[in-house]
Amino acid sequence: MILCEPQRIAQMVGAGLWSTRTLWDMFLVNVERGPEQEAVVDPPNMAALTDAAPRRLSWSALHAEVERLAALLYAEGLRRDDIVIVQLANSATQVALYLACHRLGIVFSPLPAVYREFEIEHALRSTGAKALITGARIGKQAHGAMMEALRGRHASVRTLIVFGDEVPAGAVAADRAMLGELPIAAMRVYAASIGLSADDVVSICWTSGTEANPKGVPRSSNEWYWQSKGTVDSVGMGVGMRILNPFPLVNMGGMSSGFVGWLLKGATLVQHHPFDLAVFLQQIRDERIEYTVAPPAILNRLLQHEALLEGIDFKRLRRIGSGSAPLSPWMIETFAQRYGVEVLNYFGSNEGAAMCGSAADIPDTGERATLFPRPGVPGRPPWAEAINNIVQTRLVSVDGGHEIVKPGEPGELRIAGPTVFSGYFGEPALSDRSFDAQGYFRTGDLFEIADAECRYLRYVGRLKDLVVRGGMKISAEEVEGLIASHPGVAEAVVVGVADAVLGETLCACVVPLPGQALDLQALVSFLRDEKKLAAFKLPERLLLLDALPRNPVGKVLKRQLREQLDGGGTP
Known part of the structure; x- marks a missing residue:
């Protein structure tokens, strides 16, 4: 399923920004380079969360599981371009399933574990998904039974695959099936025949729905690549680096570093679910974590109660990512001065907005809390972080009447480049409205130029958050x-x-x-x-x-x- 226009693909490839490498290719590099290196670690509370005990898988063990899962999907009649709705806890099984889908060109559409019938039905109607894949339970919720009821109301759904013990009648019991005979050889022949490209859609994630119904955001390997590379490069992520993912692995917040970045760099992914501060901090200690992400409110709280940070090895944990809300200058400065930790300020979206405020580009801790480099301005010196150089931005007045090139006036940030998606799934009219005449995506986010040299941007708010009194x-x-x-x-x-x-x-x-x-x-x-x-x-x-x-x-x-x-x- 290739949704990107051929002209854009040719433009990005010609500029050296996109390639032929798929996420599956990245996975195989890691399997071959370090087969016994630890690849993924389950949350320690896995048994309470699901019916499974926590696991630790090497790259070779993960590869073996991916092959069997892909064979199971193949046995259930799922093929290239089919869409499957996935609702699983953050886990090794989850990432193995994503890779198994990608192996066969199946598009996975992950949903947060806390979604219920209303939100799942919207995703089903929007995608016409052929399969539902979930756990018998996630926490106290019986997801298997819920999905079975939904399957009966949607003719497009051909199969329901359920991990765990209490599998509804008529559903495929995934754990039991994985122990039986599976058509692995036939699956491999099929996978080799489909000619999967880096422009085929890998996933359909969903906007957050803060102002309207969630919208499906398809992304290919190429579209994922730069969005994730910008994150992992700013972190200095490398082979075997131990990263802790506390975000649901369902959209940009978790997927960028916790799945795609992990594949890109061959890191070790330690999963966390659901967010529990005590468990999160204990994982940082026990798992020797070198990078993680946390919302600003959590980072503020940790510094307000510094006893919580006792026992953390800050010689290992040198960088923490944050974003999604304005950062506190006090918080960034305190982490830097007391613990030697650099707090990275990220701005991003499922659709592909991408900017990074790091010490390399914004050394002053107070400025880094509120400013971002202004990407893609012709004639300006390059930024240290590559992501700030490969996207282009414009600021357009709220009424759309003019482009803003001087400080002080808020305007909508519009963005173009290799990180930007190709349009909302199944929404051509909405997609057309979401891009301007120059091909820039209308982010709906308000920024202003923050300095006399016009090098920096300051986040002001959402366009829809303008109150007109x-x-x-x-x-x-x-x-x-x-x-x-x-x-x-x-x-x-x-x-x-x-x-x-x-x-x-x-x-x-x-x-x-x-x-x-x-x-x-x-x-x-x-x-x-x-x-x-x-x-x-x-x-x-x-x-x-x-x-x-x-x-x-x-x-x-x-x-x-x-x-x-x-x-x-x-x-």
Whole structure:
């Protein structure tokens, strides 16, 4: 299944950015180079999470499992370009299945383990998947039984494959099948015959759905390559480097370094699931982790409770990746000064936005928290991080009327290059709208040029997070950052609420710190008197919450907050 236009393929190959190498080719290099090197390690709580005990597989053992899984898929009639929905815990089995699918040209579409019928049905309708693959249970949820019920409602689904003990009647019991006779020889003949290319789609991941239904994002080996190479190069990842993956292996956050980057560099992948801070920290200690990723809130918490970091070997763990929300300059500086750890600031998306703020390009820790290199500006000196050189960006005014080339004006970031996907799966009209006339993807993210030399970008917020109050545009993320600095606030977001007179007003949705009382008047006074925020940006409503609603990959569901506010909030 090749979805990329031939003209773009020729352009990328001609520029030396794309090649003929598939992810399967990368896998075989690792198997041949270090067959007995440890390849993948299960979470230590695997038995509680599934019906299987935790495993540690070498590259050769992983290869043997991939071959048998591919033979099982082949025996079930799955062939090149078929799409399969996969819902598994982060594990060795999960990565083996991804590779088995890719071996046969089958497109895997992974979903977070916490998704239920509503989200899975959307993926099924969107893809026409031929198979569902899951575990009998993941945690306390009976995924096998849930998938069996879904299969009965979708004629496209020919088979259900279930790992674990309590396999529904009519489903393929994967563990038992893997112990029996499998058509490995026939599978290998078929795999050799299909001529899989680096432009064939490997996976269909899903956007987070913070503002609308999730959209399928297909990516080929070539499209995955640079997105991941940019990450692993900034980390200095190499053969055998021990990396801990705490993100669901279902979209860019986990897939970039935790699957594709792992294959690209021949690292050792230590899996984690579900996120549990105590287990996460213990894995860093026990597994001698050299690189991991964590959301900004987790990194802030670790420094606020430094006893949690006792016993971690920071001579090994020298870099930590973060992103998805603004970083704290204090956090980056403290990790650097006290522990010698470089916190890398990543900006990326499933669709292929990709920028990296590292010490090599932004030495100042305070600037690295808020700035990114401005990629692809003609005539500028090259950046140290390759990813910042191989993509091209434009900033376009919010009304789309002009390109921004000077500091101070927020605009939508638009991006082109080898990391960018070819369009949403099965959504040609939406895909057309998502690219501008020059072929740049409209990210929907707002940035501004941050310096007089026009070398750096500062993240401002989401385009859809602009609240327009009486004709004045307000960046939600700007106000959120100020509210988050209030001493009584644990977390905060702001959303626009419809207003008959002004069009929209601002509501602050706040999780207070334990034992802290907060009201709208006190919050407004803090913003106005201490932070000196312009009056038109002050919130006019306050919604106090025990926790912010989030999707499976940790993004706040502002749509859900807006729906909740239909019923009120503190006036």
